[in-house]
Amino acid sequence: MKSKKMNAKKLARLGLLTALALIIYIVELRLPDIAPIPGMKLGLANIVTVCALFTFSPKETALILYARIILGSIFASNPSAILYSISGGTLCLVGMALLRKHFSKKSIWLCSVYGAALHNIGQTAAAVFIMRTTAVLAYLPILIFFACISGALTGLTAQFIILRTNKKY
Amino acid sequence: MKTKRILFILAAAVFLISGIISVYLLFLRPKPEKVRITSDGETLYVLEPAREEDRLITVEYEGRENVIEIKDGRVHMLKADCPDHICIETGWLDNGLPIICLPNRLVIEYEDGRTDAAAG
Numbered sequence: 001m002k003s004k005k006m007n008a009k010k011l012a013r014l015g016l017l018t019a020l021a022l023i024i025y026i027v028e029l030r031l032p033d034i035a036p037i038p039g040m041k042l043g044l045a046n047i048v049t050v051c052a053l054f055t056f057s058p059k060e061t062a063l064i065l066y067a068r069i070i071l072g073s074i075f076a077s078n079p080s081a082i083l084y085s086i087s088g089g090t091l092c093l094v095g096m097a098l099l100r101k102h103f104s105k106k107s108i109w110l111c112s113v114y115g116a117a118l119h120n121i122g123q124t125a126a127a128v129f130i131m132r133t134t135a136v137l138a139y140l141p142i143l144i145f146f147a148c149i150s151g152a153l154t155g156l157t158a159q160f161i162i163l164r165t166n167k168k169y
Numbered sequence: 170m171k172t173k174r175i176l177f178i179l180a181a182a183v184f185l186i187s188g189i190i191s192v193y194l195l196f197l198r199p200k201p202e203k204v205r206i207t208s209d210g211e212t213l214y215v216l217e218p219a220r221e222e223d224r225l226i227t228v229e230y231e232g233r234e235n236v237i238e239i240k241d242g243r244v245h246m247l248k249a250d251c252p253d254h255i256c257i258e259t260g261w262l263d264n265g266l267p268i269i270c271l272p273n274r275l276v277i278e279y280e281d282g283r284t285d286a287a288a289g
Contacts, residue, residue, distance in 0.1 A: 037259075078252055078272075080271065099176070102173060102176060107173060113184075127271065131274050135207070142187070142195075142266075144184075148184040
């Protein structure tokens with residue numbers, strides 16, 4: 001009985017985080033592009049993923065991530081983006097989940113750097129597969145370079161949130 | 170603690186190496202003469218923009234159109250029916266980076282000798 005109550009509580013928290021991630025994702029779409037490079041984004045929604053990963057289990061984080069990706073691409077009416085997001089997001093999440101135990105709460109930002117770089121690798125792999133050309137690989141170094149910067153910044157944001165909200169939100 | 174240091178150094182290395190490769194691709198890579206236009210994995214045109222007359226090329230994919238312009242020996246995307254217009258903002262094809270329209274699966278890239286020999 002008690003565990004069921006916990007589940008409902010957790011479900012509500014996960015739902016809230018999903019809603020938050022979705023809002024950040026939609027707002028980010030309205031921001032102008034940083035550079036005319038396909039696939040380049042700040043990845044602000046990753047803040048929620050990183051926060052969730054260091055608070056909940058990888059499985060629960062995956063639920064938030066996939067709900068955000070699927071709903072996000074429906075709301076943004078950009079169904080072609082879903083495959084890139086899913087492959088990038090999956091690689092990012094798997095990588096961060098594996099590396100999670102090596103990072104303390106003060107080096108979350110570094111974990112996020114790896115996540116961001118892996119996200120771009122996954123995205124580019126999907127693009128090679130979908131576009132059936134290796135031309136897209138030319139963008140990978142630039143994407144990874146900026147992913148390191150944006151990943152560190154979003155990770156730092158997540159780190160501050162986690163350090164200053166000691167309780168599970 | 171030790172793993173953390175290794176991971177930090179690895180991330181720094183990835184950052185620096187990707188930066189160096191980016192600079193090479195953006196500014197230093199020699200430009201081949203031929204340009205290849207690919208739609209959904211199939212090569213539509215292989216052109217030498219320096220020898221082409223100024224013209225427009227329209228490519229259709231699933232009912233959506235892209236218009237490629239060749240002008241003064243250079244190539245760029247003039248119009249696109251895609252939601253993001255990143256391919257238009259990329260501008261002229263004048264460095265190692267190809268012009269890519271992800272939604273319409275169109276690629277305009279320099280053709281280097283290596284792929285040319287493989288195709289021939």
